[in-house]
Amino acid sequence: MPEMSRMINTMIKRKNAYLSDDGSIYFDVKSFRKY
Incomplete structure (x- = not known):
């Protein structure tokens, strides 16, 4: 978990x-061109 x-x-x-x-964490797809 620490990793x-x-x-x-x-x-x-x-x-x-x-x-x-609400405290959730989301990946920002705009930050990754190949997504």
Whole structure:
């Protein structure tokens, strides 16, 4: 679990993921051209 937490935090810092108003974390598909 610590690895998963670090990965999510890194994605948020790099603007590849974001925290929603309800506390959920989502991947920002616009941040990845090949998606």
